[in-house]
Amino acid sequence: MFLPTTIEEVKKLGWKELDVILVTGDAYVDHPSFGVALIGHYLVSKGFKVGIIAQPDWKSEKDITRLGRPKLFFGISAGNVDSMVSNYTASMKKRKIDEYSSGGIAGKRPDRAVIVYSNLVRRFFPDVPIVIGGLESSLRRFVHYDWWSDRIRKSILVDAKADLLVYGMGEKTVLEIAQILSRTRDIEKCKTIRGVVWWSSKKPIDCHELPSFDEICLDKTKYAESTRLQTILTDPFKNIVLCQRQDSRYIIQNPPQLPLEQEEIDNLYLLPFERKTHPFYEKIGYVPALDMIQFSITCVRGCFGSCSFCALTQHQTTHVVSRSVDSILEEVRILTKHPDFHGIITDVGGPTANMYGSSCFVRETKGQCEKFCLHPKSCVNAKTNHERYLELLDKVRTINGIKHVFVSSGIRHDLVLNDPHGDLFIKKLIDFTPGQLKLAPEHSHPKVLALMRKPSVELFLEFKEKFEKYAKNSGKQRYVVGYFIVAHPGEGKRENEHLRKFIEEKLNYHPQQIQIFTPSPGTVSTAMYYSEIDPFTKEKVFVERSLKLRNAAKANLMSLNSAR
Structure with a gap:
């Protein structure tokens, strides 16, 4: 079963509206190796109605608005690869081929795709919660060095103006977000969930503080220390909350989501994937x-x-x-x-x-x-x-x-x-x-x-x-x-x-x-x-x-x- 990508496909499934809309920088391939397809099918198996907007035109509203307004939230990902890695070679040249796009055609996703897509959604749906995730968000969740601009950047959560960031393999975390929003419509109540990053103007009482944005900008060794601490303290069985000051706010990382049980991962990969590209791409290329x-x-x-x-x-x-x-x-x-x-x-x-x-x-x-x-x-x-x-x-x-x-x-x-x-x-x-x-x-x-x-x-x-x-x-x-x-x-x-x-x-x-x-x-x-x-x-x-x-x-x- 392909997840719907147009209103016509939504209606064919007998759905009146969508609970969640997932936006991705990849072409829509209905395969468990593609994160958005995996998350989408998982949510559907739990009773939620999910649609996908793949590689939207980020210069207009025609794609981002085509599925209407979701009841619960927009989920945004750059795709299976960081968009800057996808768009540029190790020699800092524009790539000629994008293996995650139809026909291998490059240029179908913007640089810093999560930020661009999030700002696009916020422009046309200002009061709908935005949850970002996937590799690009996960690895940019704290202060990070951006090689392409050769500078230190703040958390992508801040730059994207999103409500929550899901890091790691997000099936259970995204499901909990959907369930809480279905009951309460209150994104604030999702900030206790494992596997999320959020921001606050106050420092949490019980957290391990990483070197701040200002400290890292002044001292490169602080960046190394921050990475070391993230590596050894981010573990589901250590239950440690991490925080990092960025200007007047704190970026807060809850402990990671617990690993899937064997039965959970078994069921996940047996969901009804088509293992094909969406029919929309047949004329464009595989x-x-x-x-x-x-x-x-x-x-x-x-x-x-x-x-x-x-x-x-x-x-x-x-x-x-x-x-x-x-x-x-x-x-x-x-x-x-x-x-x-x-x-x-x-x-x-x-x-x-x-x-x-x-x-x-x-x-x-x-x-x-x-x-x-x-x-x-x-x-x-x-x-x-x-x-x-x-x-x-x-x-x-x-x-x-x-x-x-x-x-x-x-x-x-x-x-x-x-x-x-x-x-x-x-x-x-x-x-x-x-x-x-x-x-x-x-x-x-x-x-x-x-x-x-x-x-x-x-x-x-x-x-x-x-x-x-x-x-x-x-x-x-x-x-x-x-x-x-x-x-x-x-x-x-x-x-x-x-x-x-x-x-x-x-x-x-x-x-x-x-x-x-x-x-x-x-x-x-x-x-x-x-x-x-x-x-x-x-x-x-x-x-x-x-x-x-x-x-x-x-x-x-x-x-x-x-x-x-």
């Missing part, structure tokens, strides 16, 4: 992002890898929730009946596929430790369950109508090597690899890897050697290829040459996946980039700021292709 994920399965949510450059820790926290085998198999059976399905499951995974079935009694009761689960080495309490994951994959491929099952999500090779039964997992993984297994060592230099919170490159080589040896022994051509990041804090010319030499001497392929580090809001690496210190050790960090030299770092590695 949405490229749908290609790889249309027939993928989410089996696990969350990641405790805590990589410095990754937004997951700040967005979702480190808590991992795995779906039941029965739920996943039911979803696979549903996929086999889809008219576009040809027997191939492109992925059974999540942020980190082999965290399926993992557990940690400390994290799940007291909250995340101040130490990292996987850095500098895997903690003994981070229990993996590769046997359970392999059992799941085997069961998926036995279902009638399934020809191939692949694992395309990233895996943590250090977790595999730390498992006494890891060799068995590597041998079996070969059967679920489509030619190349893509891993992310990210770099080779130990100093840069330490700042990234990534394992040593020797572990990557050990895993690669085992995987390719077992593949050869089984008569299959399967290879490991690596993703790398250049210009990350800590990388200068010497470290970049170290990576070039590593690729040239240790890897038997041309580098293809080379990414220039982008200082996107909210991450620990961005705090390093701005402050030039490691927030956790306070050690000085070299940062390359020149766009020319950042581009040269990538070119230095890519030149290996022409040299061979």
Whole structure:
């Protein structure tokens, strides 16, 4: 079932009006990997009437007003990706392609989309509550460094003039907001809900105060400290309220929403998604992002890898929730009946596929430790369950109508090597690899890897050697290829040459996946980039700021292709 996007579609469903209207910077793809579709279907399953306005024209009222006035609130998101990351390359150039737009056409979402959409809604519906959420809002919820303008910005909640901000995976939080507004029509009563950020002219009595906007503007080290505190204190089981002074008001973050129970996440992914783009886009062109994920399965949510450059820790926290085998198999059976399905499951995974079935009694009761689960080495309490994951994959491929099952999500090779039964997992993984297994060592230099919170490159080589040896022994051509990041804090010319030499001497392929580090809001690496210190050790960090030299770092590695 597609959620309605026009008044005519609303009427076809027999609805007289909508309770909630969701606005997104992505094209409308009815798939659980698209946050607005997931939230929309979840609310509908709970009895609310929801419509979607996708990629509205922000220069007129024609799109934002086409569904009329919602009874409860507008929910606004930039889409699956921060709009500035979506619109600009790591070289600060306008992107020519937007994979989340129909036909891949760029320019269909504005810069700082959440702010633009919120101001548009406020202009035409001044008294309707506005709730912002999604990645762009979540990672900009406190004072943050904005690389594109090279300055410190206040919370997006203030700039967007919204009533509430939902951070993290927002299903339960958004449902609570809808339920409270349905009963009371009073947005003030929603300010006690977990997983929301709000503002007040008064400082809460019981809260942990972060460095203020003024302090951060005067002292870059305060930004690093703010990021460190957010990282270690934002946890659903620590129950800590954070606040930050910005001029004469306080931005207040309630504790995160509790992770979904297994039954809740099972039901969520079995909602009636079409797994297609809305028919409106048929004449314009398909949405490229749908290609790889249309027939993928989410089996696990969350990641405790805590990589410095990754937004997951700040967005979702480190808590991992795995779906039941029965739920996943039911979803696979549903996929086999889809008219576009040809027997191939492109992925059974999540942020980190082999965290399926993992557990940690400390994290799940007291909250995340101040130490990292996987850095500098895997903690003994981070229990993996590769046997359970392999059992799941085997069961998926036995279902009638399934020809191939692949694992395309990233895996943590250090977790595999730390498992006494890891060799068995590597041998079996070969059967679920489509030619190349893509891993992310990210770099080779130990100093840069330490700042990234990534394992040593020797572990990557050990895993690669085992995987390719077992593949050869089984008569299959399967290879490991690596993703790398250049210009990350800590990388200068010497470290970049170290990576070039590593690729040239240790890897038997041309580098293809080379990414220039982008200082996107909210991450620990961005705090390093701005402050030039490691927030956790306070050690000085070299940062390359020149766009020319950042581009040269990538070119230095890519030149290996022409040299061979």
